[in-house]
Amino acid sequence: MSDRGHAGYRMALRTAGSLLGLVLALGASPAMLAAAASRTVTIQSFAFTPLTITAGDTVTWQNRDDTTHTATSDTNGFDTGQLAPGTSSRAIPFSVAGTFAYHCSIHPTMHGSIIVRAATAAPTPTAPPSTPRPTPAPTSPPTTPPTVPPTAPPTPSPVVASASSPPWWCRRSSAALTTRG
Numbered sequence: 001m002s003d004r005g006h007a008g009y010r011m012a013l014r015t016a017g018s019l020l021g022l023v024l025a026l027g028a029s030p031a032m033l034a035a036a037a038s039r040t041v042t043i044q045s046f047a048f049t050p051l052t053i054t055a056g057d058t059v060t061w062q063n064r065d066d067t068t069h070t071a072t073s074d075t076n077g078f079d080t081g082q083l084a085p086g087t088s089s090r091a092i093p094f095s096v097a098g099t100f101a102y103h104c105s106i107h108p109t110m111h112g113s114i115i116v117r118a119a120t121a122a123p124t125p126t127a128p129p130s131t132p133r134p135t136p137a138p139t140s141p142p143t144t145p146p147t148v149p150p151t152a153p154p155t156p157s158p159v160v161a162s163a164s165s166p167p168w169w170c171r172r173s174s175a176a177l178t179t180r181g
């Protein structure tokens, strides 16, 4: 029972490790990111999905409607030809940056465009900025909370001997005196 638990833990560790490796591999290869990609425009409900690509990428049109469509350049740059329902076009390369408008030659109301962004060069290491670090603004001195004057300890009220009743010894002696007298 405990063996199984260990195996599961080990497997989880291995999965985490391979995932980490994959992430590292993706992050460590900018060449892979710069490689040409195959992109897809979906034709559905008599509409083309908008698409922005990078110069060098290829575009494939996929017709998901129940009727035939085309993706025909407004400026005769490209034409997929007729795409029967459920079929895809050949991959059409876009090597120049710009916006390429197109339409469906069967349904003139259908319009789309492919936005091609210039391929970005591999990032070159830039020199650290020469501007000096901003000096921190002087901070105002901390305001000290007002000190509360110490409260005087309560003065014990003086014990006032009651003047009306004489002390016990006085009472006693006076009583003795009266009885004896």
Ligand SMILES: [Cu+2]
Pocket: 068, 069, 070, 104, 105, 106, 107, 110
């Ligand atoms: Cu169409």
